[in-house]
Amino acid sequence: MATASSTVLSVRELSKSYAGNSAVDHISFEVGPNEIVGLLGPNGAGKTTTINMVLGVLEPTSGAIHIQGVDLARERSRALEQTNFAAVYAPLPGNLTVVQNLRYFGLIYGVKNISERIESLLQEFDLQRFRDTKSGVLSSGEQTRVALAKAMLNQPRLLLLDEPTASLDPATAKDIRARIRDFAAKGSGGVLWTSHNMYEVEEVCHRVLFMSHGKVLLQGDPRKLPQEHGKATLEELFITVAREPLTLETP
Numbered sequence: 669m670a671t672a673s674s675t676v677l678s679v680r681e682l683s684k685s686y687a688g689n690s691a692v693d694h695i696s697f698e699v700g701p702n703e704i705v706g707l708l709g710p711n712g713a714g715k716t717t718t719i720n721m722v723l724g725v726l727e728p729t730s731g732a733i734h735i736q737g738v739d740l741a742r743e744r745s746r747a748l749e750q751t752n753f754a755a756v757y758a759p760l761p762g763n764l765t766v767v768q769n770l771r772y773f774g775l776i777y778g779v780k781n782i783s784e785r786i787e788s789l790l791q792e793f794d795l796q797r798f799r800d801t802k803s804g805v806l807s808s809g810e811q812t813r814v815a816l817a818k819a820m821l822n823q824p825r826l827l828l829l830d831e832p833t834a835s836l837d838p839a840t841a842k843d844i845r846a847r848i849r850d851f852a853a854k855g856s857g858g859v860l861w862t863s864h865n866m867y868e869v870e871e872v873c874h875r876v877l878f879m880s881h882g883k884v885l886l887q888g889d890p891r892k893l894p895q896e897h898g899k900a901t902l903e904e905l906f907i908t909v910a911r912e913p914l915t916l917e918t919p
């Protein structure tokens with residue numbers, strides 16, 4: 669686990685309640701540099717609520733979030749400058765071309781040498797031939813590549829990905845996973861990734877956090893956790909945590 673000084677994301681005792689009901693209930697975790705952490709849990713567990721609080725879109729009921737040591741509540745802009753995000757439910761404006769979209773977001777983020785940065789991302793995400801195509805007419809896989817290129821424009825230290833490979837074919841999903849792994853391995857950034865695909869999680873994530881009813885019930889290496897809890901696969905463990913968290917065998 670990352671030490672305090674090298675932590676990309678630190679979440680402490682974070683909670684969010686709606687009318688007295690806890691969506692997220694005193695969760696604490698960290699993401700370190702070069703680390704991909706999977707946030708898993710059944711529908712309604714609190715994953716998107718957690719991501720939205722880290723993105724500064726939702727205000728926590730209590731708790732603290734630090735990005736690269738910067739307190740999100742106190743220095744919001746400085747904390748969020750180092751963050752970016754991609755999710756299928758947050759598509760880019762469909763009437764702008766791929767280059768227009770990247771330029772628009774690049775200007776918002778204050779990216780230096782914006783034209784060079786865009787060209788390098790078009791190449792990295794194999795998007796050159798779509799440069800002047802309106803984003804809205806691209807296929808899901810192509811739109812995901814544009815969304816990831818946008819998410820990497822400002823070379824974030826923290827990349828939040830909410831089901832980045834949902835609705836992609838297996839070959840495109842594999843390609844996207846490779847690019848995200850590359851992002852984590854090459855720079856000094858960390859990734860918080862939500863997915864319902866256990867095969868993908870085992871392949872990509874260094875560590876997983878299992879959420880249920882707003883709490884983090886388990887965390888560890890996705891390749892070792894099932895055995896540690898007497899289960900054959902991560903999927904079997906997931907189903908147990910989701911259905912009957914209290915019956916889980918502890919190591």
Ligand SMILES: Nc1ncnc2c1ncn2[C@@H]1O[C@H](COP(=O)(O)OP(=O)(O)OP(=O)(O)O)[C@@H](O)[C@H]1O
Pocket residue numbers: 686690691709710711712713714715716717718
């Ligand atoms: N604005 C809101 N008002 C009331 N309840 C909410 C609100 N937003 C979320 N919730 C509730 O908080 C809980 C957590 O929701 P959240 O969207 O974070 O779950 P999730 O783990 O992302 O689920 P999924 O896998 O289905 O996307 C759910 O019970 C949801 O109904």
